[in-house]
Amino acid sequence: MCGIVGAVAQRNVQEILLEGLKRLEYRGYDSAGMAVLDGRSRLHRQRAAGKVAALADCLESVPLAGGTGIAHTRWATHGRPTERNAHPHQSGEDVAIVHNGIIENYESLKQELAEQGYTFASETDTEVVAHLVAREYESTQDLLTSLQHVLARLHGAYALGVVHASEPKVVIGARKGSPLVVGVGIEEAFLASDPLALLQVTDRFIYLREGDVVRLSEGGRIEIFDAQGQAVSRPVQTYEHGDGASSKGDYRHFMLKEIHEQPKVIEATLEGRIGDNGVLVKSFGIEAESLFSRAKQIHIVACGTSYHAGMVARYWLERYAGIPTQVEVASEYRYRRVVVPEGTLFVTLSQSGETADTLAALRFAQERDYLGSLAICNVPGSSLVRESDLTLMTQAGPEIGVASTKAFTTQLTALMLFTLALAKVRGQEPERQAQIVEGLRSLPERVKEVLRLDPQIEALSAAFAEKHHALFLGRGSHFPIALEGALKLKEISYIHAEAYPAGELKHGPLALVDSEMPVISVAPNDELLDKLKSNLQEVRARGGELFVFADENVAIERAEGVHMLRLPHIDDALAPILYTLPLQLLSYHVAVLKGTDVDQPRNLAKSVTVE
Numbered sequence: 161m162c163g164i165v166g167a168v169a170q171r172n173v174q175e176i177l178l179e180g181l182k183r184l185e186y187r188g189y190d191s192a193g194m195a196v197l198d199g200r201s202r203l204h205r206q207r208a209a210g211k212v213a214a215l216a217d218c219l220e221s222v223p224l225a226g227g228t229g230i231a232h233t234r235w236a237t238h239g240r241p242t243e244r245n246a247h248p249h250q251s252g253e254d255v256a257i258v259h260n261g262i263i264e265n266y267e268s269l270k271q272e273l274a275e276q277g278y279t280f281a282s283e284t285d286t287e288v289v290a291h292l293v294a295r296e297y298e299s300t301q302d303l304l305t306s307l308q309h310v311l312a313r314l315h316g317a318y319a320l321g322v323v324h325a326s327e328p329k330v331v332i333g334a335r336k337g338s339p340l341v342v343g344v345g346i347e348e349a350f351l352a353s354d355p356l357a358l359l360q361v362t363d364r365f366i367y368l369r370e371g372d373v374v375r376l377s378e379g380g381r382i383e384i385f386d387a388q389g390q391a392v393s394r395p396v397q398t399y400e401h402g403d404g405a406s407s408k409g410d411y412r413h414f415m416l417k418e419i420h421e422q423p424k425v426i427e428a429t430l431e432g433r434i435g436d437n438g439v440l441v442k443s444f445g446i447e448a449e450s451l452f453s454r455a456k457q458i459h460i461v462a463c464g465t466s467y468h469a470g471m472v473a474r475y476w477l478e479r480y481a482g483i484p485t486q487v488e489v490a491s492e493y494r495y496r497r498v499v500v501p502e503g504t505l506f507v508t509l510s511q512s513g514e515t516a517d518t519l520a521a522l523r524f525a526q527e528r529d530y531l532g533s534l535a536i537c538n539v540p541g542s543s544l545v546r547e548s549d550l551t552l553m554t555q556a557g558p559e560i561g562v563a564s565t566k567a568f569t570t571q572l573t574a575l576m577l578f579t580l581a582l583a584k585v586r587g588q589e590p591e592r593q594a595q596i597v598e599g600l601r602s603l604p605e606r607v608k609e610v611l612r613l614d615p616q617i618e619a620l621s622a623a624f625a626e627k628h629h630a631l632f633l634g635r636g637s638h639f640p641i642a643l644e645g646a647l648k649l650k651e652i653s654y655i656h657a658e659a660y661p662a663g664e665l666k667h668g669p670l671a672l673v674d675s676e677m678p679v680i681s682v683a684p685n686d687e688l689l690d691k692l693k694s695n696l697q698e699v700r701a702r703g704g705e706l707f708v709f710a711d712e713n714v715a716i717e718r719a720e721g722v723h724m725l726r727l728p729h730i731d732d733a734l735a736p737i738l739y740t741l742p743l744q745l746l747s748y749h750v751a752v753l754k755g756t757d758v759d760q761p762r763n764l765a766k767s768v769t770v771e
């Protein structure tokens with residue numbers, strides 16, 4: 161969840177590293193630091209608590225100069241977010257190290273090192289790695305070999321970047337369980353947690369595999385070794401999303417920009433996957449048809465917003481493809497004694513493809529008797545994509561705002577394609593499939609229409625800014641949308657929000673409803689509408705203020721305390737995608753009114769690569 165950048169270049173690397181950190185700040189932002197080797201083999205370091213801007217201020221007063229360096233933006237796991245705990249961590253004046261992940265056995269290693277006289281300046285797990293490298297270097301006199309020896313002693317997950325004053329033109333990187341890519345430059349080479357960090361210097365990347373160690377050295381030399389220490393070659397891939405994603409353009413926040421990108425990215429996710437006869441099953445991979453036709457059940461596993469997408473898919477898969485489906489959060493699934501019925505297909509959903517719990521769940525599933533695994537993911541080359549049998553890439557492009565928006569709606573789009581592919585292979589209701597396919601074709605246009613309602617949604621947000629709680633209601637496939645609406649509101653505006661299936665209201669939560677508890681409801685024109693209307697009456701009767709997002713054709717009486725916003729009509733099946741948008745916009749505007757940090761809300765990070 162932290163961000164790493166490294167460089168070996170002909171020029172001064174301070175600005176390259178700093179720009180990289182700014183672009184990685186979505187991964188963590190409680191402290192930052194940089195270490196650079198100057199032309200005289202001396203290591204210089206600057207660190208600051210707080211965001212990368214605080215480090216930039218320090219560097220402005222005391223710049224670092226040199227062609228080799230590493231830098232880090234942190235999301236605290238071990239030790240408070242102070243300057244002392246900020247990376248890079250050093251061992252003496254020679255070794256500096258940046259780390260993303262968790263060293264699980266650091267306590268025993270720390271004790272061993274302390275007994276040998278090493279002293280510790282921080283509360284972090286990372287510092288032990290710096291001392292271990294320094295100790296190994298005394299005998300090996302080679303940074304690559306030293307790190308390889310040290311890695312053999314580490315348990316846990318890591319991406320590492322290391323420099324040593326005696327090798328002033330070398331950066332060593334290593335990955336196991338946390339992402340790390342190599343940026344290929346012209347006579348220079350770079351390292352980062354995400355290609356996004358390096359797009360200002362290159363668009364050519366090598367995605368390191370689990371266990372890989374890399375040495376970057378003078379003249380852009382890149383040498384990669386696998387977990388057994390064998391020299392290996394990995395393909396160089398060109399980054400295809402362009403660099404537009406890393407700037408806000410004319411938008412005030414990345415989140416707002418990403419909300420407005422949804423028509424385009426949904427269209428991109430559909431592209432090449434629908435033909436004259438419906439969904440192209442082959443677009444899921446050559447083995448898809450055989451795998452899908454053998455599937456008797458589906459297990460979906462994911463975290464957070466991606467889990468909500470999975471919950472929607474359960475309704476779709478059972479309703480349109482007639483296939484029993486279970487959905488579970490990855491952190492629970494991976495520790496459960498899971499019973500896998502014969503013919504079960506395992507599906508993971510993830511924006512980043514690096515979420516530790518989801519990856520662990522995939523590896524856990526691979527040891528069980530599943531038919532195969534499908535990853536629906538937004539990051540090509542991510543661990544989840546590489547380790548799954550089949551992949552369906554969402555085309556959201558890089559998502560920078562910590563609160564997931566376009567990744568969610570593209571996941572839903574991909575999940576509907578998956579549902580239709582299964583329905584087709586299983587010969588379920590071809591006419592209904594054709595209707596949904598038509599609906600998908602016009603979905604980007606409907607999404608644009610909803611985005612045009614932004615001023616009306618912004619006007620509603622004032623009613624929330626002073627509130628401490630909010631309740632979201634939905635029924636059927638809109639219950640997960642209510643959950644997602646509540647998650648968005650709480651994570652960026654810090655207002656406590658809960659979501660309930662509307663029919664559950666009278667079984668407890670109704671006791672909370674009064675004039676201080678705004679209630680938000682999604683009311684598409686579906687088969688559960690009449691039941692939902694009764695639930696809304698229950699709220700009104702208790703004096704609760706209602707905010708209803710409803711289909712333009714739905715007859716809901718206007719009344720005092722009921723605020724209604726009409727959405728364009730859409731096929732019921734696709735309504736969950738459309739009804740997500742007003743909830744995203746509402747949360748965004750409430751957060752702006754409250755003055756919170758919309759793109760980087762407190763205590764969170766974009767990519768959760770620790771358990």
Ligand code: F6R
Pocket residue numbers: 463464465466467509510511512513514515518562563564565647651766767768
């Ligand atoms: C919330 C949010 C998180 C992520 C979750 C899983 O807005 O973004 O809940 O959805 O951390 O991340 P991925 O999808 O990368 O596996």
